[in-house]
Amino acid sequence: MRLEFCGLPSADVEMIHRTGVDSYGDPVERHASAEQDGMPCRHCLQNVPERLPFLALAHRPFQGRNPFTETGPIYLCDPGCTRAEPSPEPPAFMSATQYLLRGYGPDERIVYGTGAVTPRANLTSYAASLLERDDIAFVDLRSASNNCFLCRIYRAD
Structure with a gap:
């Protein structure tokens, strides 16, 4: 199975930049x-280059709201960047x-x-095993x- 690791959708990131909330x-x-790289942007999936500005914010990467739609801190390039x-x-x-992988x-x-702390070397294989299941839409x-x-x-x- 081929996987796709995806950054945040550009429309969501553009909304954050436009509204500032x-x-x-x-x-x-x-x-x-x-002075060194280290703030990983969730849109371009690269570290914000050294000495450039970035945003820190609480983000809920879900369309709807329910008890399982978690919110957490993320970083984004500022100004905006191109989605990976x-x-x-x-x-x-x-x-x-x-890292923590969790199926939804x-x-x-x-x-x-489905939630499991997974060694970096096993991320792709564990994600693939989850996505082989009919009840998993994304990880x-x-x-x-x-x-x-x-x-x-x-x-x-």
């Missing part, structure tokens, strides 16, 4: 990047040894038993240490 309706924070092309490989900015149904609800990739949303994984058409 996060998923709670609070103002986004604007920061200057440190869907890739069969995890984003290059990922450097931790393990078409109703955007967590499918119980979210999150930080295992902070639960931050990193990207979404789909079956490639």
